[in-house]
Amino acid sequence: NAGVTQTPKFQVLKTGQSMTLQCAQDMNHEYMSWYRQDPGMGLRLIHYSVGAGITDQGEVPNGYNVSRSTTEDFPLRLLSAAPSQTSVYFCASSYSRHLLTDTQYFGPGTRLTVL
């Protein structure tokens, strides 16, 4: 299987533009999440989902929307991009929300620049 895939790998936006970062997994994982990684900041949780139709906010949700219509896909939407959203975005998934027993798998990331 392909694991966790993310598209695109790189993206440049202008301030105010909208776009969707795609994330898909083929492991039948219920739990999916989005993180952003900024230099010197580690990874910070944006949104997560414990199953189709269920989403919740993480540490830094402002400016981002998510939905989970299928088990496989968990897109992240930027409605009006801002330079502060320049970052590397990682999608992750695991079989369940119980991270003690279920390993979280990360995608390769999307590098986003907002001018």
Add this chain to the structure above:
Amino acid sequence: AQSVTQPDIHITVSEGASLELRCNYSYGATPYLFWYVQSPGQGLQLLLKYFSGDTLVQGIKGFEAEFKRSQSSFNLRKPSVHWSDAAEYFCAVAAGNSGYSTLTFGKGTMLLVSP
């Protein structure tokens, strides 16, 4: 709220030398701790995790970590470093309700390996 501190931003180690990366956590309850590695341009990969039992945890790639409750630490070690270990290392703590659904990451330690 939980937090993780990785005191060292960069560490340089000679190939073949031993390695210790420091991690201190702050969490009111029993912590559930993880170490991840990120190779350049890649997503994160789980090295090891601790949630109960023996305080010395073995992971992949020859890494181990020791949980010390009295020092609120979870340091990562490797007896002999290889050039391929050069990467960024993240310590994380799981927190939340009984599902332990969210991870809080430290800011990372970049490991450089000299010949």
